[in-house]
Amino acid sequence: MISRQDVEQVARLARLHLSDAELERMREQLDAILAYIDKLRELDVEGVEPTSHAVPLVNVMRDDEVAPCLPQETALANAPDRAGEFFRVPRIIED
Amino acid sequence: MTTDLTRLTIHELTAAYRRRETTPSEATAAYLARIEKLDGQVGAYLTVTRDRALTTAGAADARYRDGAPLGPLDGVPLAYKDVLCTRGVTTTCGSRILEGFVPPYDATAVARLAAAGAVMLGKTNMDEFAMGSSTEHSAFHPTRNPWDLDRVPGGSSGGSAAAVAGGLAVAALGTDTGGSVRQPAAFCGIVGFKPTYGRISRYGLVAFGSSLDHIGPLTRDVRDAALVLHAIAGADAHDSTCVDEAVPDYARLLEGGVGGLRFGVPREYFGAGLEPEVEAAVRAAIARLRDLGATVEEVSLPTTDYGLAVYYIVAPAEASSNLARYDGVKYGLRAPGGKDLIDMESRTRAAGFGAEVKRRIMLGTYALSAGYYDAYYGRAQKVRTLVRRDFEAAFTRVDLLVGPTTPSVAFKLGEKADPLAMYLNDVFTVGGDLAGLPALSLRCGFTAAGLPIGLQLIGRPFDEPRLLRAAYAYEQATDWLSRRPSLEATR
Numbered sequence: 001m002i003s004r005q006d007v008e009q010v011a012r013l014a015r016l017h018l019s020d021a022e023l024e025r026m027r028e029q030l031d032a033i034l035a036y037i038d039k040l041r042e043l044d045v046e047g048v049e050p051t052s053h054a055v056p057l058v059n060v061m062r063d064d065e066v067a068p069c070l071p072q073e074t075a076l077a078n079a080p081d082r083a084g085e086f087f088r089v090p091r092i093i094e095d
Numbered sequence: 096m097t098t099d100l101t102r103l104t105i106h107e108l109t110a111a112y113r114r115r116e117t118t119p120s121e122a123t124a125a126y127l128a129r130i131e132k133l134d135g136q137v138g139a140y141l142t143v144t145r146d147r148a149l150t151t152a153g154a155a156d157a158r159y160r161d162g163a164p165l166g167p168l169d170g171v172p173l174a175y176k177d178v179l180c181t182r183g184v185t186t187t188c189g190s191r192i193l194e195g196f197v198p199p200y201d202a203t204a205v206a207r208l209a210a211a212g213a214v215m216l217g218k219t220n221m222d223e224f225a226m227g228s229s230t231e232h233s234a235f236h237p238t239r240n241p242w243d244l245d246r247v248p249g250g251s252s253g254g255s256a257a258a259v260a261g262g263l264a265v266a267a268l269g270t271d272t273g274g275s276v277r278q279p280a281a282f283c284g285i286v287g288f289k290p291t292y293g294r295i296s297r298y299g300l301v302a303f304g305s306s307l308d309h310i311g312p313l314t315r316d317v318r319d320a321a322l323v324l325h326a327i328a329g330a331d332a333h334d335s336t337c338v339d340e341a342v343p344d345y346a347r348l349l350e351g352g353v354g355g356l357r358f359g360v361p362r363e364y365f366g367a368g369l370e371p372e373v374e375a376a377v378r379a380a381i382a383r384l385r386d387l388g389a390t391v392e393e394v395s396l397p398t399t400d401y402g403l404a405v406y407y408i409v410a411p412a413e414a415s416s417n418l419a420r421y422d423g424v425k426y427g428l429r430a431p432g433g434k435d436l437i438d439m440e441s442r443t444r445a446a447g448f449g450a451e452v453k454r455r456i457m458l459g460t461y462a463l464s465a466g467y468y469d470a471y472y473g474r475a476q477k478v479r480t481l482v483r484r485d486f487e488a489a490f491t492r493v494d495l496l497v498g499p500t501t502p503s504v505a506f507k508l509g510e511k512a513d514p515l516a517m518y519l520n521d522v523f524t525v526g527g528d529l530a531g532l533p534a535l536s537l538r539c540g541f542t543a544a545g546l547p548i549g550l551q552l553i554g555r556p557f558d559e560p561r562l563l564r565a566a567y568a569y570e571q572a573t574d575w576l577s578r579r580p581s582l583e584a585t586r
Contacts, residue, residue, distance in 0.1 A: 006461070014415060014460040015422070015437065016453055017445035026457055029514060033458060036515055037404045040474050043481065050476030051483055053306050053336075054292040054531025055556070060335040074199045078426035087424050092436045 002030050100125040101262040102579065105171050105319040106346075108265060112159050112170055119155035119170025122265075123148050123214050126172045130216065130263050133582050138238045139248075139258040141177050142185050143217035148172065151214045158212065167322050167346070169212030174264035176255050177218040178225055179205050179310070180299035184215075188301050189223040189233040189251075192447025193427045202299025203334065204268060204310050204327040211326045216264050219254030223449045224418065225275055225303045227251050228520040229511065232451045237508060240282060241580040242546055246505040249279030249520075255313045256283040261582055266314040266323055272304050273406050274501075274524025276311040277536040281500035281549020284538045284580075286566070287313050288320040291556045292531030293338035295324075296331030302417040304410035305336075307528045316576060317537065317567040321345035324559065340557055348560040349567040354388035356565060359493030363399035364523055370503045376540030376548040377499045380569065384497065387572055389565075394493060396485040399526065401478050406525040407518060408462050408475035414452075415459030421447060454514060483530045490555050495565055499523055500536040500549030523551060533559050537566050538575045547575075 007027045011018045018026060072085060081088040100122045103111065111117050127145055134140050155170030164170070175181060178188050180198035187193045201209065209215070222232035230238040230253025238253045240246040241261035248257040252269025256279035259267050269276040271289040280287020289311040297308055312323035325346060330339040360381060365374060385391045423429035423443035430446040433439025448456070462471035489496060501520055511517040527534035532553050539550035550569070554562035570576065 002461070007457070010457055010461045010464065012441075013464060014456050015419075015440045015444050016448070016456065017441040018453075022453075026454065029454060030458060030461065032515060033407060033454075033518075034461075037408060037471065037475075040401060040404050040408075040471075040478050043398070043401060043478055045474060045477035045481070048477040048480050050473065051479040051529075052476060054483070054529070055336075055338060057293070057336065057338065062332065070199055077199065078196055080423060080427070080429035089424055090433050090436050090439050 002027060002034060101129050103265070104315045105168065105265050105322055108171060109164070109167055109169065112164070118159065119152040119214060120149065122170070123152035123172050123216070126216055126264065133261065134263060136239065136244055136582065137241060137257050137261050137263065138236045139219055139254045139261065139263050140174070140217045141187060141189070141220050141235055141254070144184055144215055147184070148214050148216050155212050155214065165212040168208060168326055170214060171212075171265050172214045172216045173208060174216050174219045174255060174258045174267040175205055176221050176252050176267065176269045178221060178270055178301045179268060180301065181205055181215065181218065184218065186218065186301070187235070188225070189221040189235065190447065190449070190452070191234045191428060192421045192444070196426050198299070200299060203296035203331045205299065207327045219252070219258055219267060221254055222251035223452050224301070224414070225251040225270055225272055226414070226451050226455055228274070228278055228517050229508070230254060231508060232449060234449050239508070240505045241582055242284065243505065246507050246546070247282065249282035249505065251275040252313065253279045256280055256285060256287065259283070259285050259313050259315060260580060266312060266319050269311055269313050270300060271309045271311050271528060272307045272410060273528055274521040276309070276313060277500050277524050277534060277549070277551060278520060280313055280536045281547070282505040284547025285313055285315055286317055286320045286535065286537045287311065288324065288535045289527060289533065290324055290328065290559050291533045293336055294328050294340070294533070294557070294559070296334040296337040298331055298333035304413040305417060306413060307410055309528065317563055317570050318346055318349060320535070321349060321563050343560055345560060345563055349564055351564050352388060353384055353565050353568045356389045356495060356561070357493040358384055358389050358391045358495050358497045359394035359489050360391060361396045361399065361489070361496055361498055362393055363396050364498035368502045368519070368522070369499060372542045373499050373501070373503060373548050377550055380539040380550045381497055383572060384565070384569060387568055392493065394489040394496070396489060396526065398478065398481045398485050399522070402482050402525045402529055403518060403522055405475045405478045405482060405529060406521065407458070408471050409479065409529075411455040411459030412462050412472050413459070415456045415463065418452070418456055451514070479529050482526055486526065486530045486532060494554070494561060496553040498551055500551040504542055504546040504548060527553055532556060533562050535562055535566050537570060540575060541578065
C-alpha cells in the first residue's frame with residue numbers, strides 16, 4: 001500500500017505540483033495500478049536476464065566527425081524566455 | 096471524373112494519376128474540402144496544412160505531366176500523428192505543454208515521405224504523449240470513430256486511424272508503444288502495421304517509452320502498408336537504435352498466398368474478456384486461412400497475462416525519464432509565478448500535463464525510485480525476457496501467430512473512466528511491443544451493430560514480407576473492404 005508521504009515524495013522527484021485533492025486521488029489510483037502490477041511477483045525470475053531492449057544492438061559506433069548542427073538562433077526559437085544567446089530561468093543562486 | 100477520390104487507396108490513386116484521370120492537386124483539394132466539411136464531427140486533425148499541401152501537390156502535378164513521378168507515393172495526401180516532428184509545422188503531442196511548439200527539423204519518416212513526393216495534409220490528434228487507448232486524453236478535443244460518432248476511434252493514434260477510415264487522408268503514420276497503431280486500426284476497420292523494433296528510424300519522434308516506441312503506417316489496405324513501409328524503413332545515421340538491415344521491396348513480395356505457411360493460434364488470446372462477436376469473427380478468419388492452404392495449430396504464450404503488468408512498469412518508467420525534458424526552459428509552456436527554478440518547473444508541469452500523463456510520470460518515478468527499483472523495474476525487465484522467450488518458443492513451431500487485435504470493438508466515449516479498465520485494451524498488443532515483433536491488424540468482419548473487428552498477425556523479427564503476404568492473401572480472399580463508413584449520413 002502506497003502512503004500519502006510516498007506520493008508527496010514522488011511528486012517532488014517528478015517536479016509536479018499536486019493539490020491535496022490530486023494527491024489523494026493519485027494515491028488511490030497508484031494503489032490500484034500497483035496492486036495489479038503485483039501479479040509479477042507470482043513468477044519465478046531467479047536467474048533470468050533482464051531485457052532492456054528488444055533487439056540485440058550494443059555500442060553502435062560511428063566516426064567522430066564534425067557535422068552541421070542546429071544554429072543557435074534556431075535552437076533558441078522555441079524558448080519561453082530568453083536573454084540574448086541564453087535561455088533565461090528563475091534565479092537559482094542566492095544573493 | 097466520377098470516382099470519389101477520397102475513397103481510393105494509395106495504389107489506386109497513383110494509378111489514376113498515371114492514367115491522367117486526375118492529379119495530385121485535384122485529390123488534395125478533394126481531401127481538404129472533405130476535411131473542412133466533416134472533420135468538425137470527427138476531430139481527426141489538430142492542424143491542417145492547407146497551403147503547404149496545395150503547393151506540394153502542384154509540384155507533383157508537374158512530375159506526372161512530365162511522365163516522371165518520383166515513385167509510388169508521389170502526390171499522395173497523407174496525415175501524420177502529432178508526435179512526429181514536422182519542420183515549421185506545430186507539433187503538440189496532444190499536450191498543452193507543447194502547444195505552439197514548432198520543430199526545427201522533420202522526423203526521418205516524415206522527411207523520407209516528403210522526398211518520395213507525399214503531400215502532408217496535416218497533423219492528427221492523439222492521446223496526450225501517446226498515453227491512452229481512446230484519443231479521449233488529447234488536451235485539445237477527442238476524436239470520434241467514423242463508423243459510429245458516439246464511439247472512440249481507439250488510441251493513441253486515433254486521429255490517424257479516424258482520418259484514414261473516414262476518408263480524410265489516404266493513409267497516415269501513427270506510433271505504437273503498447274498497441275497504439277494496431278488497436279485504433281482495429282477499431283476503425285483499417286490496416287495498422289507496426290514493423291519490427293528498429294525497422295523505422297525514430298529520429299524526430301517525440302519519445303514516450305524508448306525501448307517500446309515504434310512508428311507504423313495506417314492504411315486502407317495491405318498493399319498500401321507495404322508501400323509506405325518501403326519508403327520509410329532502413330538505417331538512419333540520426334538514430335542508433337534503427338537497425339541496418341536491407342529493406343526489401345515489400346509490395347513486390349505480396350503474392351504467393353498462405354499455402355504451406357504455419358499459423359499458431361495463442362490459446363491465451365481466447366480467454367475470458369474476449370467479446371463473443373470478436374471471437375467468432377477471428378475464428379472464422381482463421382478457418383479461412385486454413386481453407387486457403389495454411390496449416391493452423393494451437394500454441395501457448397503462458398506469460399500473456401503478465402505482459403500488461405510489465406508494460407505498465409517499463410513504459411511509465413521510460414516516460415518519466417523522457418518527459419523530464421518538459422521543464423519550461425527550452426521550449427513549450429512555462430507557467431508564471433515560480434519562486435525558484437524547481438518551483439517554476441513544478442508549476443509548469445502541473446499546468447501543462449493532463450491527468451493520464453501525470454499518473455504515468457508518477458508511476459514511473461515511483462517504480463524507479465530508491466528502494467523500489469528491484470521490486471518493480473528490475474522484476475518487470477526480467478519478466479519481459481520471459482515474454483520474449485514465449486514468442487521465440489512459438490516461432491520454432493510456426494511462422495506467424497494469429498488472433499484478435501483487441502478483446503472488444505470500439506467502446507463509447509466516456510465508457511472507460513477507470514485507468515485500469517482502459518489499460519486492459521492493450522492485452523493482446525503489448526506482447527508485440529515488449530518483444531519488438533512485427534505485427535499487423537486488418538479488418539476481419541463486423542459486429543451485428545456494424546462495428547469493424549480486427550485480426551492480428553504477428554511475425555518473427557524482420558519477417559515483414561511473410562507477414563504482409565499472409566495479410567494480403569486474407570484480404571484478397573475476403574470482401575470486408577467493400578464496406579465503408581458513411582459520415583455524410585450520420586448527422
